[in-house]
Amino acid sequence: MKVLRTPDSRFEQISDFPFSPHYELLDDFEGSTLRCAYIDEGDVGAPVVLLMHGEPSWSYLYRKMIPPLLEAGFRCIAPDLIGFGRSDKPSLTTDYTYGRHVGWMHQLLIQKLQLNEITLFCQDWGGLIGLRIVGMEADRFARLVVANTGLPTGDERVSKAFNAWRDFSIQSDNFPIGDIVNGGSLGRLSQATIDAYNAPFPDDSYKVGARIFPSLVPISPDDPAHQDNLATWKTLSEFTNPVLCAFSDSDPITKGGEAKFIETIPGARGVQHRTIVNAGHFLQEESSEELAHLIIDFTKSRS
Numbered sequence: 001m002k003v004l005r006t007p008d009s010r011f012e013q014i015s016d017f018p019f020s021p022h023y024e025l026l027d028d029f030e031g032s033t034l035r036c037a038y039i040d041e042g043d044v045g046a047p048v049v050l051l052m053h054g055e056p057s058w059s060y061l062y063r064k065m066i067p068p069l070l071e072a073g074f075r076c077i078a079p080d081l082i083g084f085g086r087s088d089k090p091s092l093t094t095d096y097t098y099g100r101h102v103g104w105m106h107q108l109l110i111q112k113l114q115l116n117e118i119t120l121f122c123q124d125w126g127g128l129i130g131l132r133i134v135g136m137e138a139d140r141f142a143r144l145v146v147a148n149t150g151l152p153t154g155d156e157r158v159s160k161a162f163n164a165w166r167d168f169s170i171q172s173d174n175f176p177i178g179d180i181v182n183g184g185s186l187g188r189l190s191q192a193t194i195d196a197y198n199a200p201f202p203d204d205s206y207k208v209g210a211r212i213f214p215s216l217v218p219i220s221p222d223d224p225a226h227q228d229n230l231a232t233w234k235t236l237s238e239f240t241n242p243v244l245c246a247f248s249d250s251d252p253i254t255k256g257g258e259a260k261f262i263e264t265i266p267g268a269r270g271v272q273h274r275t276i277v278n279a280g281h282f283l284q285e286e287s288s289e290e291l292a293h294l295i296i297d298f299t300k301s302r303s
Contacts, residue, residue: 002091037086042075051078054124056210058085064288083209135232143242154218161252166214184281242302243268248279
């Protein structure tokens with residue numbers, strides 16, 4: 001496996017992300033290793049909030065949520081998925097599969113960091129991957145906060161918005177990461193923020209993982225992830241720990257996606273779910289304070 005590693009100099013000009021990276025070496029499933037980056041802030045013995053990003057962002061997405069969570073006494077873990085942020089970037093599309101992404105994060109979070117009593121906040125692919133890990137290690141998760149994500153098995157109807165996004169990721173000559181995040185937010189992001197989302201990708205050769213992600217979403221029952229996601233839904237249907245849905249009101253990709261979580265997961269019953277108003281797909285950019293305090297309050301009320 002040929003691997004690219006973003007030079008550290010690409011991150012030096014980011015002024016609003018003061019958190020030092022940590023690294024673990026993971027099995028790449030081809031006989032070598034990949035370096036995986038993550039943020040680990042707060043006391044090592046404090047309750048863990050796991051913040052999982054999706055496509056095509058990185059842990060920078062959580063920069064405004066981490067400080068209030070730390071102030072409230074939590075330990076914040078925010079990984080960079082392989083292919084994103086400071087993590088290594090395999091260079092071929094065939095290096096990336098849904099199953100490998102789950103395997104890589106399972107290595108980091110469970111085998112390396114050995115996290116327990118986790119409060120998971122997941123958005124976009126952070127949910128597709130993070131919820132699979134819940135399916136494998138349910139007893140390690142104290143509660144879930146699910147936002148603008150899903151766990152498709154390939155049996156669902158595929159929206160026009162997602163089909164357009166999938167086609168763009170495959171066919172577009174230009175894949176402008178920062179502009180994509182900006183376009184998925186209701187308000188205009190600053191140029192410095194757009195530049196920070198571009199930082200992990202010096203040129204197109206680093207964007208292979210970002211481009212292939214939409215094609216890894218199961219859209220047919222023949223998808224390799226079909227059975228694994230069905231099995232995860234089975235585990236979730238028996239998950240009694242508290243589950244909060246916090247979907248935004250202006251995301252064409254995931255709008256309405258909270259219904260299946262609320263209907264299926266016992267831990268979601270009797271919970272006052274929240275719609276985040278005036279927020280797009282990347283609700284962490286627009287509603288960071290609200291989301292952080294939602295996690296804080298939910299954890300205190302559902303201990």
